[in-house]
Amino acid sequence: MDPMYSLQDVIRCDLCETPVPPKHSDICHIHLCEACVGEHLSNQSKDHYIVPFKLRGFTPECSKHSKEVCTQLCTKCNIPVCPLCVASSEHKHHKKEDILKLFETKKELMQKDLQDLEKSIYPKYQEAAASIPVQRADVNKRSLNLITALDKQGEALHTEIDTIILEMKSEIYDMDALHITAINEQEVAINHTIPEIAQAILDLKRLLGTSDVCLVSEYISRTEEFSNLPAQFQVTLPTFTPQEINREQIHQQIGSLLKLAITYPLLDEPTILTDIHTEYGYLRSVSCLSESELWTCGDNNILGLYNLQGELLRSVQTKSGNAPRDIVVTRSGDLVYTDPGDSSINLVRGTQIQTLITLQGWRPYNLCNTSSGDLLVIMTSENGKHTKVARYSGSTEKQSIQWDHQGKPLYSSDHYIKFFSENRNWDICVADCYAGAVVVVSAAGKLRFRYTGPPSIPHRSFRPYGITTDSRGNILMSNTYNHRIHIIDQDGHFLRYIHNRGFRLPRCLCVDFRDYLFVTVYFTSKVKKIQYYK
Numbered sequence: 001m002d003p004m005y006s007l008q009d010v011i012r013c014d015l016c017e018t019p020v021p022p023k024h025s026d027i028c029h030i031h032l033c034e035a036c037v038g039e040h041l042s043n044q045s046k047d048h049y050i051v052p053f054k055l056r057g058f059t060p061e062c063s064k065h066s067k068e069v070c071t072q073l074c075t076k077c078n079i080p081v082c083p084l085c086v087a088s089s090e091h092k093h094h095k096k097e098d099i100l101k102l103f104e105t106k107k108e109l110m111q112k113d114l115q116d117l118e119k120s121i122y123p124k125y126q127e128a129a130a131s132i133p134v135q136r137a138d139v140n141k142r143s144l145n146l147i148t149a150l151d152k153q154g155e156a157l158h159t160e161i162d163t164i165i166l167e168m169k170s171e172i173y174d175m176d177a178l179h180i181t182a183i184n185e186q187e188v189a190i191n192h193t194i195p196e197i198a199q200a201i202l203d204l205k206r207l208l209g210t211s212d213v214c215l216v217s218e219y220i221s222r223t224e225e226f227s228n229l230p231a232q233f234q235v236t237l238p239t240f241t242p243q244e245i246n247r248e249q250i251h252q253q254i255g256s257l258l259k260l261a262i263t264y265p266l267l268d269e270p271t272i273l274t275d276i277h278t279e280y281g282y283l284r285s286v287s288c289l290s291e292s293e294l295w296t297c298g299d300n301n302i303l304g305l306y307n308l309q310g311e312l313l314r315s316v317q318t319k320s321g322n323a324p325r326d327i328v329v330t331r332s333g334d335l336v337y338t339d340p341g342d343s344s345i346n347l348v349r350g351t352q353i354q355t356l357i358t359l360q361g362w363r364p365y366n367l368c369n370t371s372s373g374d375l376l377v378i379m380t381s382e383n384g385k386h387t388k389v390a391r392y393s394g395s396t397e398k399q400s401i402q403w404d405h406q407g408k409p410l411y412s413s414d415h416y417i418k419f420f421s422e423n424r425n426w427d428i429c430v431a432d433c434y435a436g437a438v439v440v441v442s443a444a445g446k447l448r449f450r451y452t453g454p455p456s457i458p459h460r461s462f463r464p465y466g467i468t469t470d471s472r473g474n475i476l477m478s479n480t481y482n483h484r485i486h487i488i489d490q491d492g493h494f495l496r497y498i499h500n501r502g503f504r505l506p507r508c509l510c511v512d513f514r515d516y517l518f519v520t521v522y523f524t525s526k527v528k529k530i531q532y533y534k
Contacts, residue, residue, distance in 0.1 A: 011053075015030070023050050025040060071100075073098075078218065080213055110216075113200075114205065121197060132190070193226065234265060238259055274308050278310065280525045289305065289333065291513065293306070302318075325340050328367040328368060330347075336369075345357040356375075356392075361381060362379040362380065364377050365380065366420060376420065378418050387402070401428065427443070431477050466506070468510050475490065476509055478519070503519065
């Protein structure tokens with residue numbers, strides 16, 4: 001119990017003895033009732049800082065100016081500052097906030113987040129996790145019912161249809177495996193998030209009990225991130241419809257098996273979760289190291305690792321001093337960048353930079369990491385007449401993709417704007433801005449299709465720039481000058497746009513393992529984190 005309210009030791013106003021004073025002078029260290037505040041402030045021989053009684057002692061003393069109380073927080077430096085610090089050149093142009101207002105605001109947010117996490121979000125995840133075994137059992141039960149129906153029909157058709165029956169059973173088992181895989185993926189995603197929520201609850205409880213302003217000011221709410229369950233999918237369940245037996249058309253009269261369909265619905269209105277500010281004039285590329293850290297490169301020779309709060313965690317200067325063209329994070333967590341200035345491809349590991357490849361007659365521009373651990377590189381000949389995609393294992397070129405089956409170039413010779421990505425089916429998807437197309441080839445280099453935008457937009461207005469693929473096999477590309485991001489499936493069918501979401505001129509794209517989309521915005525130093533799946 002606060003001693004202010006103890007019957008044995010009632011706190012009183014230090015000027016008039018009024019019990020339970022609502023105010024406190026943090027500089028003078030005296031308690032004040034409302035009536036005595038004015039009298040206390042009238043003494044102009046010293047400074048005063050009046051705070052609510054419950055917040056007494058929350059304003060720290062200045063570490064640089066003894067006997068001065070810090071009444072504001074410098075949000076850029078994230079340190080409490082006193083009036084003398086505020087007036088100094090060190091913090092002159094920095095944004096400041098009232099330290100008590102910030103403290104109370106953050107505490108209110110944490111209290112709300114704690115309530116949301118405990119009462120709503122965490123139970124929702126627990127309920128979803130509990131339903132996983134039921135879903136898995138229903139799959140087996142449903143498939144057994146289907147197989148029983150097939151067996152009954154098979155007995156009527158006798159031996160001449162046994163082969164067809166076995167083929168259809170095989171389809172069911174394959175669909176079961178696909179369904180179980182989707183459920184397992186859902187379970188992994190949910191179980192991955194539950195400890196994070198539990199930890200967030202513990203952290204919030206700890207922060208709510210602290211008076212450390214710096215710790216509280218660093219608090220970032222993750223409630224919106226946790227509000228929607230990950231990896232939600234819709235299932236169109238298989239069914240079996242028997243037909244009357246007709247020996248002349250036996251295959252058609254066995255029946256039809258409606259195949260399992262698993263879809264992951266897209267949000268009608270994608271949501272911007274975070275704005276990440278970087279220190280570049282403009283960004284060239286971004287690549288996810290984790291769900292909370294991004295490697296970036298821009299218009300200088302610095303490679304920067306940022307967190308979601310826009311804090312620069314690490315910076316590396318390129319080996320040659322040239323600006324890098326593109327970056328990619330490898331499966332082992334290392335960073336690779338291209339340097340067209342000296343025709344090199346370089347690996348950043350810890351504090352060391354190692355040159356992996358130095359090209360002769362070609363200049364490397366954009367990169368893509370593959371599921372097999374190979375490195376794909378888009379490069380242009382030094383005379384600017386040819387462009388190709390090369391696959392490297394270490395420093396050894398394993399494959400070159402340059403021509404279609406008619407011997408014509410797959411890609412335009414303009415080398416400046418070509419980003420690309422490997423899809424989950426091993427397709428190689430190249431955004432060829434100059435050609436106005438996304439060129440998709442198989443792992444063997446055979447052309448599968450070209451996407452030039454949906455029929456509703458003129459071809460000349462489709463200029464794809466950044467490109468990425470997600471865990472569902474969908475392909476996302478930025479049509480920069482129409483301020484839109486196109487989403488197509490792995491076969492080139494248009495699904496939807498992401499647009500009018502607070503950004504103009506979207507450029508480079510990447511997704512993390514939870515299918516959150518990161519978009520760089522041209523002519524600014526911002527990266528936006530977007531949720532586009534339900």
